[in-house]
Amino acid sequence: MFALLRDLRTLRRTVDLPAPGRGRSLAIRHVDAGSCNGCEHELTLTSSPYCDLARFGIGVVASPRHADVLLVTGAVTARMREPLLTAYAAMPEPRRVVALGDCALGCDMLGTPYDLVGPVDSLLPVDLRIPGCPPTPDEIAAALVEFLDAKPSRVSGGQPAA
Amino acid sequence: MTVETLRLADRLGQCQETSADAYRQHLAEAAAAGWRFAGTHVSADRDQVRTLMVAPGGETRFHSAPINAGTAPSIVDLIPAATWDEREASELQGVCFSGHEPLRPMINHGPLAEWTVPVHGGDVHQVAVGPIHAGIIESGHFRFHLVGDRILHLDARLFYKHRGLERAAEGADLTAASAYIARACAACSVSNGLAYAHAWEQALGLVPSPELARTRTILLELERTWNLLNDLAAVCAGAGMAAGNHHFAALTERARRLNAALTGHRFLTGSVRVGGSDLIADLAAVRAAREEIETLRGAAARGWRAITFNSTFDDRMVSTGVITAEQARRMGTVGPAARAVGIAADARTTDARLAYEGFQPVVVERAAGDVKARVEQRALELWQSLDLLDRLLDRPLVSAEAEPGEGSGGLGGEIGVGIVESPRGATSCVVERASATDNLARVGRVRLRTASFANWPAVVAAATGDVLVDFPLINKSFELCYACVDR
Numbered sequence: 309m310f311a312l313l314r315d316l317r318t319l320r321r322t323v324d325l326p327a328p329g330r331g332r333s334l335a336i337r338h339v340d341a342g343s344c345n346g347c348e349h350e351l352t353l354t355s356s357p358y359c360d361l362a363r364f365g366i367g368v369v370a371s372p373r374h375a376d377v378l379l380v381t382g383a384v385t386a387r388m389r390e391p392l393l394t395a396y397a398a399m400p401e402p403r404r405v406v407a408l409g410d411c412a413l414g415c416d417m418l419g420t421p422y423d424l425v426g427p428v429d430s431l432l433p434v435d436l437r438i439p440g441c442p443p444t445p446d447e448i449a450a451a452l453v454e455f456l457d458a459k460p461s462r463v464s465g466g467q468p469a470a
Numbered sequence: 471m472t473v474e475t476l477r478l479a480d481r482l483g484q485c486q487e488t489s490a491d492a493y494r495q496h497l498a499e500a501a502a503a504g505w506r507f508a509g510t511h512v513s514a515d516r517d518q519v520r521t522l523m524v525a526p527g528g529e530t531r532f533h534s535a536p537i538n539a540g541t542a543p544s545i546v547d548l549i550p551a552a553t554w555d556e557r558e559a560s561e562l563q564g565v566c567f568s569g570h571e572p573l574r575p576m577i578n579h580g581p582l583a584e585w586t587v588p589v590h591g592g593d594v595h596q597v598a599v600g601p602i603h604a605g606i607i608e609s610g611h612f613r614f615h616l617v618g619d620r621i622l623h624l625d626a627r628l629f630y631k632h633r634g635l636e637r638a639a640e641g642a643d644l645t646a647a648s649a650y651i652a653r654a655c656a657a658c659s660v661s662n663g664l665a666y667a668h669a670w671e672q673a674l675g676l677v678p679s680p681e682l683a684r685t686r687t688i689l690l691e692l693e694r695t696w697n698l699l700n701d702l703a704a705v706c707a708g709a710g711m712a713a714g715n716h717h718f719a720a721l722t723e724r725a726r727r728l729n730a731a732l733t734g735h736r737f738l739t740g741s742v743r744v745g746g747s748d749l750i751a752d753l754a755a756v757r758a759a760r761e762e763i764e765t766l767r768g769a770a771a772r773g774w775r776a777i778t779f780n781s782t783f784d785d786r787m788v789s790t791g792v793i794t795a796e797q798a799r800r801m802g803t804v805g806p807a808a809r810a811v812g813i814a815a816d817a818r819t820t821d822a823r824l825a826y827e828g829f830q831p832v833v834v835e836r837a838a839g840d841v842k843a844r845v846e847q848r849a850l851e852l853w854q855s856l857d858l859l860d861r862l863l864d865r866p867l868v869s870a871e872a873e874p875g876e877g878s879g880g881l882g883g884e885i886g887v888g889i890v891e892s893p894r895g896a897t898s899c900v901v902e903r904a905s906a907t908d909n910l911a912r913v914g915r916v917r918l919r920t921a922s923f924a925n926w927p928a929v930v931a932a933a934t935g936d937v938l939v940d941f942p943l944i945n946k947s948f949e950l951c952y953a954c955v956d957r
């Protein structure tokens with residue numbers, strides 16, 4: 309185990325992102341609304357040692373009730389429509405929606421009209437679009453960090469700003 | 471590979487049974503003679519059910535039975551592995567299977583009582599998980615029936631991600647339809663794409679040139695390599711071992727970068743096409759790839775040593791999530807999960823369309839069918855894949871075409887089959903042409919039966935009797951795709 313830890317210490321982040329230290333955070337709830345699993349695999353690697361998104365205060369939380377952001381992958385299938393809307397309804401305000409990947413954005417969605425509902429923005433207001441099939445971990449990380457920086461906090465003193 | 475072996479392995483047998491009894495009897499005989507079930511599907515004309523069987527030597531044969539008044543004979547009493555196939559066909563093609571009782575829905579999610587197995591008893595309670603999971607995980611629902619912490623029974627309800635890809639591909643020409651197959655699942659895009667390409671090439675009477683076979687074998691092993699590294703990362707995550715998880719996640723990232731360097735895509739998507747390959751890599755690129763393979767091998771071996779000598783990790787894995795060889799045979803379990811119970815079957819052994827001359831499957835010494843055996847099996851297969859890549863990446867990759875061969879498909883070129891050993895086991899693809907005389911080669915029916923589809927029942931069996939908190943670890947030790955199943 310010590311050998312592993314020593315090894316890990318030598319790994320350097322390779323993604324060129326602005327230095328952390330912004331005193332903010334972003335709690336993400338991911339929902340797979342009908343992906344091919346590619347977007348998930350790349351999203352997972354945003355926490356690999358090369359990217360280490362956690363250093364920016366960005367992390368995945370287990371429940372939509374703890375989340376600032378609903379991050380959706382895949383074109384929404386008929387069978388995921390309800391679960392997706394339920395997750396969104398469970399989120400506290402202010403809440404944001406991120407559509408990750410070309411399918412979620414509605415480009416070249418594959419399937420039958422009967423089985424697919426449509427892109428994410430046909431159901432929810434989308435605040436950030438991250439294109440790619442799939443976008444790489446670096447691209448996902450860069451987009452999320454920029455999003456975190458750009459959004460003025462609407463919460464002050466524990467209360468939503470007027 | 472000699473032309474003779476290819477011709478032999480390529481021969482697609484067919485038995486056109488006229489009665490339900492003959493169909494059932496022939497299948498029972500084939501199963502008794504050691505033929506493996508590889509899928510049941512409804513024909514393009516919706517007038518027959520066809521069951522694909524594979525001999526230990528790789529030979530393939532269809533058994534077909536007529537569908538009369540919407541009803542076909544069930545074979546689940548003879549071949550339990552066909553259970554999900556029949557359930558799927560009953561919902562997607564509206565065929566009733568007589569003798570399949572109860573025929574529970576699997577795709578359309580009605581009331582709970584319709585799809586769960588009734589469980590009775592004073593202490594039994596249910597825990598519902600999903601379709602949305604707590605981490606970055608694909609969508610699917612698990613309903614656990616528990617006594618205390620112990621899992622009495624698990625119903626896995628998938629198909630939330632069903633996109634109707636196969637139906638949407640019907641009528642498209644072979645190139646347009648390949649997009650539906652490639653995007654069924656990113657983690658298996660080469661395996662699925664190759665099974666599809668092989669099916670078409672068999673139907674069209676094409677055989678790959680040696681260079682084409684080599685390029686495709688490299689792609690398949692690259693896919694296996696990143697998947698195995700990812701599996702090891704996932705199993706560490708399932709046991710809460712952060713250091714192992716990060717180590718193998720970093721290697722997964724490197725493997726995907728290698729994919730991108732060689733093919734332009736981190737998941738190798740778009741590098742498989744029917745009839746040939748356009749992938750080119752000069753000597754410098756191939757050399758660099760080979761060096762990276764060596765680096766991966768060294769780093770993976772270091773990580774492997776560290777996690778195997780960790781007794782807490784070991785404790786979590788030993789005798790957790792056991793399936794027996796008998797269960798695996800009954801359920802038609804494939805791939806590393808089957809090899810981890812000592813079933814030395816691997817589609818690469820008999821794959822005459824790829825460059826696997828002399829391939830011998832590896833089987834872990836302690837083939838106990840638990841999480842530990844599956845994880846150790848993965849490590850063995852990783853070394854094997856890296857060896858294969860080292861051998862195959864010895865010269866530049868050039869564009870190559872399939873050539874007209876003597877083998878032509880069964881049923882007069884109307885149907886073709888491709889079977890490929892994916893990172894999770896044998897995946898089969900059946901293509902039926904819309905019309906044999908059609909110049910465009912359009913899809914009448916395509917069915918992709920992935921290793922994940924074959925193996926989900928094994929996850930359920932492995933979880934039964936274990937405690938609920940071990941389920942993530944058990945699940946990760948199979949690391950199946952949902953996208954591959956739902957399609």
Ligand code: SF4
Binds near residue numbers: 344410656
């Ligand atoms: S955008 Fe691409 S990688 Fe992401 S879910 Fe769609 S097909 Fe898969």
